[in-house]
């Protein structure tokens with residue numbers, strides 16, 4: 304009798320999940336919450352308690368916000384049910400039942416979703432770049448202003464610099480995968496851009512175009528002007544400081560009127576209602 308060959312057990316690795324990879328490589332909600340609280344305290348002398356997260360995706364920020372303090376409440380708004388459902392399963396479910404009751408996921412349009420007056424409306428990861436005309440962007444900024452309490456802040460981020468205005472790829476290594484930021488199109492006449500996020504692995508097929516963005520690359524002067532036109536009483540740009548020895552960004556953002564011509568920067572724009 305022939306010896307039966309011992310069958311090699313196939314190890315099944317769980318398939319990588321694009322939202323998990325995105326959260327691990329793109330988002331830093333702990334730092335965001337700290338920054339938002341610092342801004343609000345400086346402006347109004349008290350902690351913020353109600354957050355509205357426009358374009359919330361998986362609501363990672365909203366869930367982190369609620370976990371931070373028992374009085375914190377969050378409303379996350381997104382059009383797409385897929386990231387919302389993912390966030391409910393993977394982010395919201397990790398909170399205590401009590402904290403979960405303070406997070407509200409809204410499947411809706413940021414231009415029309417109704418939420419209680421917020422201390423802060425945060426729209427992160429450049430999501431508002433999807434508005435491509437001045438009228439559309441001003442319209443969104445006006446709407447965001449109406450979502451705020453009388454003492455309220457609207458906080459956005461933006462990216463730019465010479466490197467943002469050309470086709471290029473940037474690869475960042477993470478544990479178990481590479482994150483690839485692929486600037487595939489930049490049109491100097493319209494400032495239309497098409498960007499992709501790919502994920503690459505050592506022993507797996509790459510996850511090509513896990514996320515696709517069709518945006519207009521807005522400049523900081525345009526954004527500040529439109530926020531002013533939308534009625535905000537004060538608008539400031541927060542620029543990242545640099546480590547003295549490496550000249551790399553140090554993660555500390557302070558309000559600045561002027562900045563050096565960094566070839567690739569990320570900044571925050573803070574508008575007071």
Ligand SMILES: C[S@@+](CC[C@H](N)C(=O)[O-])C[C@H]1O[C@@H](n2cnc3c(N)ncnc32)[C@H](O)[C@@H]1O
Nearest residue numbers: 358359360380381382383411412413427428430
């Ligand atoms: C770039 S992702 C941002 C996710 C998350 N805020 C972050 O910081 O990583 C943009 C999200 O905006 C959502 N979105 C696009 N247009 C929207 C709209 N008009 N109203 C609400 N959500 C919208 C998309 O479904 C997507 O989840």
